[in-house]
Amino acid sequence: MRTTIFIFLILIGSGCHNYQKEPSKKYVKQITSKYVDFDIETIVDVDCEIFEKQFIDRISTNVIIEPKRITEVLAQLKDLKPAGKEYYQHVDTRMKVELKYNSDSIETICISNFLVERNEKLFIRTDSLTRLLIK
Secondary structure, eight states: OOHHHHHHHHHHHOOOOOOOOOOOOEEEEEEEEOOOOOOOOOOOOOOOOGGHHHHTTTOOEEEEHHHHHHHHHHHHHOOOOOTTTOOOOOOOOOOOEEETTSSSOOOEEOSSSSSSEEETEEOOOOOOHHHHHHO
């Protein structure tokens, strides 16, 4: 009888797991774009890391939190065509975009007159993407 009760208690205990909530799927919860006039000329190309320092007094900011607009921006980013590195070496930054994920990680995207740099890859910029990020 004791053996039966012991086995019964073990079975009940093994069924009571401490289930942790499954981590939610990673998604973008906010997009922040910092930008200047794309026609500003500079003596040297502006690297993404010094964008804010270079244009400190000229930067405009737009924050997107509406899910529909975030989805539109992400779709535009997904559809960008790759740029050949033989023609383009780097981005002369005029817009810096930060994708903030629900995990609080941030992805930075740099945009110039012609290019988008994302995850160390170059893509051809589209006017429709720029309009979505500025309005």
